[in-house]
Structure formats: C-alpha cells, structure tokens
Amino acid sequence: MTRRLLGPGSFILAALLVAGLLSGTAIPARADTSAKDEARAITDQIICPCSCGEVLTGCTCDTGKSMKAFVDSSVKSGKGKDEVMGALVSQYGEVVRGAPKAQGFNLIVWIAPFAATLLGLVIAAVILRRWVRRPVPAVATVSTGGAMPPVPSSDEELDELRARAEDELRRLRE
Amino acid sequence: MSELGRLALFLSFCCSVFAVGSIAYGLRSGFAGPLRSGRRAVWVVCGLALLSVIILERALMAHDMTYRYVAEHTSLDLPPMYSFSSLWAGQEGSLLLWLLILSAYGAAFLFTYRKRLDPFYDAVAMVVAGVMVFFTSLLTFVSSPFRILATPPSDGAGLNPLLQNPGMMIHPPILYTGYVGFVIPFAFAVAVLILNRSGTRWIEEVRRWTLFCWGFLAFGILLGARWAYIELGWGGYWGWDPVENASLMPWLVGTAFLHSVMIEQRRGMLKTWNIALIVLTFELSIFGTFLTRSGVLTSVHSFAESDIGTWFLAFILLTGTITTALILYRKALLESENRMDAIISREGSFLFNNVLFVALCFATFLGTVFPVVSEAVTGTKISVSAPFFNRVNVPIALVLLLLTGMGPVLSWKRATTSVLKRNFILPTFAGVLAYLLSLPLGVRGLYSSVCVFGSAFVATTIVMEFARGVQARKDVDPASLPMAVLHLVQKNKRRYGGYIVHAGMVLLFVGVLGSSVFQKEAHAPLKNGESLSIGPYQVTLRGIAEHQKNNAMHTIATVGVSRGGKFLSLEHPTKAVYMKSQQPMTEVALRSTPMEDLYLILGGVNEDGTVSIQAYINPLVSLVWFGGVVMVLGTMISLADRMRIRREGRLGA
Numbered sequence: 001m002t003r004r005l006l007g008p009g010s011f012i013l014a015a016l017l018v019a020g021l022l023s024g025t026a027i028p029a030r031a032d033t034s035a036k037d038e039a040r041a042i043t044d045q046i047i048c049p050c051s052c053g054e055v056l057t058g059c060t061c062d063t064g065k066s067m068k069a070f071v072d073s074s075v076k077s078g079k080g081k082d083e084v085m086g087a088l089v090s091q092y093g094e095v096v097r098g099a100p101k102a103q104g105f106n107l108i109v110w111i112a113p114f115a116a117t118l119l120g121l122v123i124a125a126v127i128l129r130r131w132v133r134r135p136v137p138a139v140a141t142v143s144t145g146g147a148m149p150p151v152p153s154s155d156e157e158l159d160e161l162r163a164r165a166e167d168e169l170r171r172l173r174e
Numbered sequence: 175m176s177e178l179g180r181l182a183l184f185l186s187f188c189c190s191v192f193a194v195g196s197i198a199y200g201l202r203s204g205f206a207g208p209l210r211s212g213r214r215a216v217w218v219v220c221g222l223a224l225l226s227v228i229i230l231e232r233a234l235m236a237h238d239m240t241y242r243y244v245a246e247h248t249s250l251d252l253p254p255m256y257s258f259s260s261l262w263a264g265q266e267g268s269l270l271l272w273l274l275i276l277s278a279y280g281a282a283f284l285f286t287y288r289k290r291l292d293p294f295y296d297a298v299a300m301v302v303a304g305v306m307v308f309f310t311s312l313l314t315f316v317s318s319p320f321r322i323l324a325t326p327p328s329d330g331a332g333l334n335p336l337l338q339n340p341g342m343m344i345h346p347p348i349l350y351t352g353y354v355g356f357v358i359p360f361a362f363a364v365a366v367l368i369l370n371r372s373g374t375r376w377i378e379e380v381r382r383w384t385l386f387c388w389g390f391l392a393f394g395i396l397l398g399a400r401w402a403y404i405e406l407g408w409g410g411y412w413g414w415d416p417v418e419n420a421s422l423m424p425w426l427v428g429t430a431f432l433h434s435v436m437i438e439q440r441r442g443m444l445k446t447w448n449i450a451l452i453v454l455t456f457e458l459s460i461f462g463t464f465l466t467r468s469g470v471l472t473s474v475h476s477f478a479e480s481d482i483g484t485w486f487l488a489f490i491l492l493t494g495t496i497t498t499a500l501i502l503y504r505k506a507l508l509e510s511e512n513r514m515d516a517i518i519s520r521e522g523s524f525l526f527n528n529v530l531f532v533a534l535c536f537a538t539f540l541g542t543v544f545p546v547v548s549e550a551v552t553g554t555k556i557s558v559s560a561p562f563f564n565r566v567n568v569p570i571a572l573v574l575l576l577l578t579g580m581g582p583v584l585s586w587k588r589a590t591t592s593v594l595k596r597n598f599i600l601p602t603f604a605g606v607l608a609y610l611l612s613l614p615l616g617v618r619g620l621y622s623s624v625c626v627f628g629s630a631f632v633a634t635t636i637v638m639e640f641a642r643g644v645q646a647r648k649d650v651d652p653a654s655l656p657m658a659v660l661h662l663v664q665k666n667k668r669r670y671g672g673y674i675v676h677a678g679m680v681l682l683f684v685g686v687l688g689s690s691v692f693q694k695e696a697h698a699p700l701k702n703g704e705s706l707s708i709g710p711y712q713v714t715l716r717g718i719a720e721h722q723k724n725n726a727m728h729t730i731a732t733v734g735v736s737r738g739g740k741f742l743s744l745e746h747p748t749k750a751v752y753m754k755s756q757q758p759m760t761e762v763a764l765r766s767t768p769m770e771d772l773y774l775i776l777g778g779v780n781e782d783g784t785v786s787i788q789a790y791i792n793p794l795v796s797l798v799w800f801g802g803v804v805m806v807l808g809t810m811i812s813l814a815d816r817m818r819i820r821r822e823g824r825l826g827a
Contacts, residue, residue, distance in 0.1 A: 040695065047557045053415075055560050057695065058408025060760060060777045060788060068697075094554050098561035100544075105552050109544045113537035113566050120529035128522055131443070131514035 039075045042084050043068060045099065049092045176241060179229040179320035186222040186273070187310035189215040193303035197296050201369075209296045213284055216299055219306055220277035227274050230267065230319050234260050239326040243267060243319045249332035249754055251725040256338050262346045263337050265482060266319035271347065272463070273309045275354040280306065283358055294376070297369050301361035308489050317482055332725065332754030341401035345394060349421060352391025353459040356424060358383040359431075360456035363449045367500035370507055380452065381435045382813065388428045389809035395421050396802035407760030407775045409695065409790040411798065414563040419542045420462030423535050427455045430531035433524045433581070440586060441521060445508040446501060447528070453497045458535070460490050465542070516588035523581040530574045537566050572624045575683055578676055579632035582639060600638060605631035616692070625687045629680045636673050636680075643670070663811060671812030678808055681801030688794025697777070699784035708789045711772055712736045716744065718785055726750040726759075731776045731785055735765060747776035747787070771795050 043056040050063040056071070067088065074084045088096050100106040193215035200208035230243065234257050239245045247260045247267070261267040280302040287295045313319070359380045366376060398418065403411040412418060431451040437444045464486035501508070514521060541558045548556050583597035608630030609623055617626055643662045644655070651661050663670040696708040700715040707713075716732040729749045735742045745763035752759065758778075765772040770793040777786030 045561045047559050053557075053559075054406070054408050054413065058410060060407060060775055060786075065777065065786070094556050096557070098557060098559040099565065100548070100556045100558060100562070105548060106544075106556065109540055109548075109558060109562070110566070112540055113533065113570070116536050117530065117533035117570060120533055121526060124525050124529045125517070128514060128517045128525060131510070132517060134513040 035072075035075050038081065039068075039071050042071050042075070042081055045085065046071075046088060046096050047098045049096050055098060175229050175233065176320040176322050179226050180314075180318060182222045182226045182229070183310060183314045183318065183320070186219045186226070186277075187307070187314045189218045189222065190303050190306035190310050193219070194300055194307060197300035197303065201293055201297060201300070209293065212296065212303070213299055216277070216280045216284055216303055216306075219303075219310070220274075220281040223270070223274040223277045226270055226313075226319075227261065230270060231258065231261060234258065237330065239328070239330055240322055241319075242321040242323050245323060245327055245330040247330065247333055249330040249725065251753075252330075252333055253338075253724055255340075255343060256333055259337070259342045259346075260333055262350075263333055263342075266313070266317050266321075268346070268466075269309060269313050269317060270319050271350055272354055273306070273313060275347075275350050276302070276306060276309060276357060279355055279358055283361075294365055294369055294371055297365035298358075298361045301364045302357055305357050305361075312482065312485060316485060332752065335726070335750070335752040335755060335757045335759045336405065338726075338752070338759075339401060339405045341397060341405070345397040345401055348390055348397060349394030352387050352389075352394050353421075353424065353462060355383065355387030355390065356428070356452075356456045356459045359387075359452045363452040364497060364500065367449070367497070367504045367507075370504060372507055377435060377438055377448070381432065381439075384428055384431060384435075384452070384455075385809060385813055388425065388432060389806055389813070391421065391425050391428070392802070392809070393806050395425060396799070396806075399802075400799060403795075404762060404764070405759070407762050409693065409773055409775075409788075409792065410689075411795075414541070414560045416542050417462070417466050419538045419563075420458075420465045423538055424455045424458040424462065426531050426535040426538070427451055427458060430528045430535075431455060433531075434528050437521050437524055441510075441512045441514075443510040443512050443514070443521070444525075445510065446505065449501055449508060451528075451532075453494070453501075457490050457494055460486060460493075464490065518584065518594070519588050520581055520584045520586045523577055523584050527574065527577045527581060530570055530577065534567060534570045534574070537570065538563070541566065568621055572621060572628060575625070575628040575632060575679075578679060579628065579635045582673065582676070583635050597635070597638070601631045601634040604634040619691075622687060622691050625683055629684050629687075632676060632680050636677050639673055640670070667811045667815030671808045671810070671815065674808030674811060675805050676808075678801045678804030678806075681797045681804060683801075685794050685797030685799075685801055689792040689798065692791075692793045694791040695789070697786065697788040699780055699782075699786050701784055706787055706789060708772075709791045710737050711789070711791070713745075713772075713774065713787060713789055715785055715787065718779065723750075725754065726752045728761075729776065729779065731787065733763070733774060733787065735772060745772075745774055747774040749776045749778055766796065768796050769793065 040057060046056040046067065048054050048056055048059040048061060048064040048067065050061055052059060052061050052064070054061075054064070056064055056067055059065075059068075070088070071084055074087070079087075085097070094100070100109060102110045193212045195212075196208040196215065197212035200206070200210075200212060230241075232238075233241045233244050234248055235254065237244065237248055237250055237252075237257070243264060243266050244260075247264045248257050252260070262271045280299065283295075283302065284299060362376055362380045362383070365371070395418075398421065399411040402413065402418075406413075428451075431448060434444050434448055434451065438448050464483050516522070541562055544558045545556055548554065579601055580598075583601070585593055605627035609617075609627045612623075612626045617623060640659060640662065643666075644658045647658065647662060647665075651658050653661060663674075694709050696706055698704075698706045700706060702715055702717060705712045705714040712735070714734045714736070716734050718729065718731050720727060720729050722728070727750070729751075730746050731748070733745050733747065735745055743765060745765060747763040748761040750759045750761060751757070760775055763774040765774075770791055773790040773792055775788040775790075777788055779785055
C-alpha cells in the first residue's frame with residue numbers, strides 16, 4: 001500500500017501540485033502591467049481599417065500609426081481597455097475588432113468550433129464503443145483458415161521480431 | 175506566337191476531353207485500344223501545357239506588351255527573375271501553372287504505373303483527365319493568358335511590389351506542387367468507388383502520393399511564412415490571412431488522413447472516413463484557389479481577383495456532389511472488416527486525433543468565411559482575424575500536441591495498464607520538469623504551460639521510441655550510438671521518418687511559443703544619434719539616405735545595434751517605394767541568432783525630420799524554420815521507405 005502511494009504516479013501528482021503552487025504564489029503574476037503592455041494588449045486586438053488589414057501592433061501604415069498614437073495617449077491618460085476599444089469601434093466600426101464580439105449572430109463563430117469538436121469527440125467515442133462490442137467478423141477466420149499468426153501489437157515487439165529475423169538471416173548467410 | 179499558345183491550350187482541352195471519353199469507353203467495353211489512346215492523350219496534354227508555358231515565358235522575358243497578361247504584370251524596368259516569376263503573379267498565368275503541374279502529375283502517374291495492366295489505373299488517369307478538362311476549359315474559354323491588346327502600351331503596369339521578393343521564385347510553385355498533387359489521391363478514391371474495388375493495395379499507393387503532396391504543401395507554407403516574416407514587416411510570420419488559412423486547411427485534413435490510413439492498412443477499418451478525408455483534402459485545395467481568385471475576402475494575397483471564383487465554386491459543388499453520391503452508393507464496399515479491441519489503443523488515439531484535426535480545419539474554415547456570412551445576415555462588416563484564431567485554434571492545437579505524444583506509445587489493438595505505466599511515466603515526468611523549469615523563465619498562463627508540458631512530453635516519447643528501437647537491435651547491430659540510430663532509421667524509414675516529423679512539430683511549437691509569448695516590441699521617432707532600447711539591445715540611428723535601385727526608390731536607415739554597451743553591428747531597415755505603383759514596401763533588417771531575432775522596421779521619415787523605427791525581439795523564432803525543415807526531412811525519409819520496398823520488389827521479381 002505504502003509502495004503504491006509512493007509510486008511514480010504520486011510523485012508526478014506532487015510535482016504538479018508544487019508547480020501549481022509555484023505558478024500561483026511563488027512568482028507573482030504580472031499585476032504591475034505597465035502602460036506599454038496595456039497598450040500592446042489593445043493593439044493586439046485591433047485590425048487596421050485601411051486596406052492593409054494587419055493587426056495594429058505590427059502595422060506601419062499611416063492610419064495604423066495614428067491609431068497606435070491614440071491608443072498610447074488614451075492608456076497614458078488612464079483609460080481602460082474596453083473604453084479605448086469602444087472609442088476605436090465607434091470611430092471606425094466593428095470591422096476594427098480582430099475578433100467579433102460574442103453576442104447575437106456572431107456567437108455562432110465562437111460556439112460552433114468548440115461545439116463541433118465536442119460533438120466529434122462524443123461521436124468518435126460512441127463509434128469506438130460500438131466497434132469494441134462488435135462480434136469478431138467471420139471473414140477473418142475463413143480467409144486465413146483460422147491459422148493466422150498473431151500480429152505484433154506494439155512497434156517495440158515488431159522491432160524485436162525484425163531484429164531477430166535479421167539476426168537469423170545473418171547466421172544463415174555465415 | 176500567341177496564336178500558337180491559344181492553339182496549344184485549345185488542343186489540350188480537346189485532348190483532355192478525349193482522354194476522359196476514350197478511357198471511359200475502354201473501361202466499359204474492355205478494349206485495350208481506347209485505354210491506350212486515353213493514356214497517350216494525358217501525355218499530350220502535359221506536352222501542350224509545357225509548350226504554352228514556354229510561349230508565355232518567352233513573352234514575359236521579352237516584355238512583349240502585345241500580350242495583355244505581359245502588359246498587366248510586368249514593366250520594362252522589372253528585373254529578369256521577376257519577369258520570369260510573373261507567370262504565376264496573375265490569374266491566367268497561375269491557372270497555366272496549375273495546368274502544367276496537374277498534367278505533370280498525370281504524366282508522372284502514368285509513368286509510375288506504366289507496367290501495370292490493371293484497368294484500375296486507367297480509371298485513375300480518367301479522373302485526372304476530368305480535372306484537366308476543367309482547367310483547360312477555363313484557360314481556353316474563360317481566362318486565356320494569350321489575349322492580345324489592339325494597341326499595346328509602351329510599358330506595362332509592373333509587378334505588384336509584394337511579389338518582388340526572391341520568395342516569389344519558389345514559394346508559389348512549391349505550394350502549387352502540394353495543392354495540385356492532391357488530385358492523385360482524389361483520383362484514386364474516385365476510381366475505387368467507380369470500379370467498386372476492394373483491397374488495401376491502393377491505399378498504400380494513395381498514402382505515398384498524399385505524403386509527397388503533404389510534404390510539398392508543408393514546405394510551401396513554411397516558405398510563405400518566411401516570406402511574410404521578411405516582406406510584410408509586422409514582426410510575425412503567420413497572420414491567419416484567409417489565403418494562409420486556405421493553404422493550412424488541406425494540410426490539416428491531409429495530416430488527419432496520413433494518420434487514419436494506418437488504421438485502414440493495419441485493421442481494415444475507417445474506409446469511408448478515409449475516402450471522405452481524401453475528397454475533402456482535394457476540395458479544400460480547390461477552395462484555396464477559389465479564395466485567392468474570387469476576391470470575396472480581404473487578403474494580402476488578393477492580387478489577382480476576378481469573377482472566375484464562380485467557376486471554382488461550381489467545380490467544388492459538382493465534384494463534391496458526385497463523390498458524396500458515389501460514397502453513399504458504394505457504402506457496402508467501404509464497410510469495416512474488423513472490430514476494435516479496446517478504446518485505449520493506438521487506433522483509438524488516431525481516431526480522436528482525426529476528430530481534432532478536422533475540428534481545427536472546421537474552426538479555420540468557419541473563421542475564414544464568417545465575415546462574409548455575418549455581413550450577409552446582419553449587414554454589419556466584421557473582421558475575424560488573428561485574435562479570434564489564437565483564442566479558438568490554439569487550445570485545439572494543444573490537445574493535438576498531447577495526442578502526438580500519446581498515439582505512438584500506445585499499442586495497436588489494446589494498451590494494457592503495464593504498457594501505459596511503462597510508456598507514460600517518463601514523458602509525464604519530463605513534461606512536469608520542463609514546466610517547473612519554465613516558471614523562472616516567465617512562462618505563465620494555461621496555454622503556454624500546456625505547450626511547454628506537451629512539447630517535453632512528445633520529445634521524450636520520441637527519444638524513448640528511438641532508444642527502444644536501438645535496444646531491440648543491439649545484438650544484430652553493435653555499432654556506436656549515432657550509427658545504430660542511423661541504421662534503425664534506415665531499417666524502418668516510414669516509422670522513424672514519422673517520428674522525425676513529430677520532432678519537427680515539437681520544435682515548431684516551441685518556436686511559436688517563444689516568439690509569441692516572449693516577443694518584445696518598441697517603437698520611437700528618432701533623431702540622428704538617438705537610441706531606442708529593447709530588451710538588452712540599444713538601437714541608435716546613425717543616418718538616413720535615399721537612392722534608386724532597379725525599379726524602386728529606397729529610403730535606407732543606418733542603425734547601430736549594441737548590447738550592454740558593446741557594439742554589435744550596423745543594420746539597414748529600408749522602405750522602398752515602387753515607381754510604377756507608388757506603393758511603399760518594407761524591407762526589414764534582421765539580426766538573427768539561434769536564440770532570438772532582432773527585427774528592425776523603418777516606419778518612415780516624419781514631418782519633423784525624425785525617423786520612425788519599430789523594433790521587435792522574437793525569441794526562438796529560428797526553431798520555427800528549423801522545425802519546418804526537420805518536418806520536411808522526416809517526410810522525405812518516410813517517402814524513401816516506399817522506394818526501398820519497390821526496389822526490393824523489383825529485384826525480387
């Protein structure tokens with residue numbers, strides 16, 4: 001019992017707990033985000049409305065430059081992320097949001113990928129269960145006459161069989 | 175010469191139609207003559223496509239402005255290498271390149287199977303010829319590159335400045351070689367359905383062709399990313415642009431197929447699913463061309479828009495409907511021959527991996543087309559760009575990364591508890607250790623942590639697989655460790671090539687993590703002698719100069735880069751304004767080391783005389799390129815396995 005508790009699995013669990021504690025407490029999260037980082041967090045979410053269509057952070061066109069200057073000055077004057085983004089959206093339209101707001105019709109684009117992934121995984125699990133319960137097909141035994149050699153289930157086993165075959169062939173040649 | 179070009183395209187259309195008709199008649203009647211004629215017609219199309227390309231290239235290189243295509247895409251001051259690559263700069267030329275590569279694939283297919291007398295291979299050639307009919311008809315009747323201008327201009331409009339980069343010479347042809355090649359797996363699948371063929375031999379052939387195209391597509395995407403990194407000047411290499419997404423989608427579905435095909439080969443299962451994946455990969459490769467050509471979405475690649483997109487959409491719908499009907503009609507042929515032994519097995523993990531690859535493709539597809547759908551429904555213009563894809567695709571990709579490590583160490587059929595313990599403890603330990611070590615480096619947040627854990631987990635499983643292989647062979651192969659590893663790979667190129675691809679993927683993930691999470695950015699207007707600090711670097715403006723080079727006016731900043739007071743180098747970020755279009759282009763200055771890139775952009779000269787300099791530090795970005803190269807290398811090793819089997823087969827025969 002003691003050995004089981006102190007097995008490698010429990011070590012990993014303990015390490016994960018320590019990691020969790022470390023990431024949560026030992027090293028402080030970036031609470032003191034500078035104005036520069038805050039401005040970057042906004043420009044990373046905004047698309048330049050001119051034809052370049054680039055994320056504002058990396059945009060070097062004139063429109064992009066003036067928008068970045070606006071973001072910098074707004075953040076310095078103490079405005080929050082939502083307020084600055086709201087001002088940009090009201091000036092240039094919803095098109096400047098790099099990701100659409102999760103509301104109304106646009107909710108589809110946020111929900112559908114995860115819903116589809118989940119649905120796909122559930123369907124795959126159901127199919128797998130059905131396949132596991134399926135009876136052994138008769139065709140396999142008929143076609144091989146019931147004397148089919150066992151198929152190696154792991155690559156490791158296959159490697160060993162291959163190496164053994166090579167070894168025997170080498171000895172035969174000698 | 176333009177008449178000769180038009181004639182060549184018209185004849186290639188006729189030959190494609192003839193090939194389809196003749197092979198179909200031969201298959202129905204059982205006569206060998208029509209089959210032979212049909213095959214020869216495919217060869218002729220390849221020759222005619224080559225002739226058309228030579229005629230257009232000659233006109234491009236000679237700046238023959240009587241050709242509308244030449245006048246629209248070149249100018250007299252265009253350097254020769256870009257005149258040559260203008261062939262694929264516009265719509266008509268790109269379509270011609272498509273046809274050339276498509277017909278070359280058709281010819282390569284016929285050459286590969288020239289000694290096979292099975293009419294199945296004729297049916298495959300017939301489907302390839304059917305796709306050729308579509309492209310030759312477009313080039314002949316809708317979008318000919320050989321249109322002549324009644325009054326030729328004295329000079330052309332010039333090439334889009336974005337395309338005046340050495341990457342233009344190889345990125346599009348490599349990408350097209352990947353895209354177009356998916357026609358062969360598609361043709362195999364349709365031929366199987368038409369002829370009602372069972373068996374697994376064809377699936378190995380398809381795997382090989384798919385792997386070939388998949389490798390080229392991966393390489394093409396990588397080259398495109400590198401091009402964007404150098405040319406677009408926004409500090410990154412992947413912007414989730416619609417056309418970038420269009421190239422990623424067939425790659426994702428192709429990757430899913432390369433995994434699930436193993437289940438069909440080993441267990442005779444997932445036949446319908448595999449056929450569906452092959453068809454979807456092909457349709458998505460056509461969809462990519464539709465996106466580039468239709469102009470329905472705003473893209474940095476939209477330099478050749480027209481109404482030709484409707485034709486592509488019609489072709490996608492037609493081929494999609496036909497293949498879906500065939501799959502439903504032949505569903506008895508595609509039934510599984512086997513049963514599954516356990517959910518926790520390699521088959522199970524591959525199935526989940528497939529779901530995630532297709533889900534990733536679906537998320538990318540939805541995000542790409544959603545602005546059009548949303549505007550049609552709500553009337554409001556929206557953007558779905560990098561911020562969306564990073565939030566939706568990254569978590570799915572991270573789960574896939576974890577599965578990349580789990581799949582290969584699970585046994586086929588059933589993974590016992592002892593196997594799970596033996597194979598998972600060390601990688602999990604390595605993952606946790608890597609995570610703990612990454613904490614002092616500043617790795618925070620769920621996604622970054624999972625990426626660090628997953629990368630170490632997968633890397634350890636790969637090392638373990640190599641170690642076990644070497645251990646199993648140590649009696650037969652008592653060579654030194656590097657030689658033993660080399661011999662191991664030589665003995666089973668397919669499997670270990672696959673692991674090398676996975677290793678490349680891990681490097682790529684680490685590179686993406688480093689260059690996105692730890693990227694630093696700074697920008698400032700500088701006067702001569704003033705400095706900008708970014709990380710450990712000081713960037714000092716030393717001067718600015720203008721001079722004309724080829725067909726553009728270059729504004730070149732000279733900046734000194736130092737680190738901790740020690741001078742490192744002089745760099746020259748440049749802004750080029752192309753004279754024909756007056757379009758400004760950025761030429762970044764890169765100071766690359768294996769650990770990080772210092773990436774400098776000249777924003778321009780401001781009204782007050784200051785110079786705008788933008789600087790980035792992109793840590794570990796070199797791993798993105800190196801990982802991509804490792805992936806391509808692994809693909810080549812996997813492909814070489816099949817060549818060995820064929821060579822041995824021939825010697826045996």
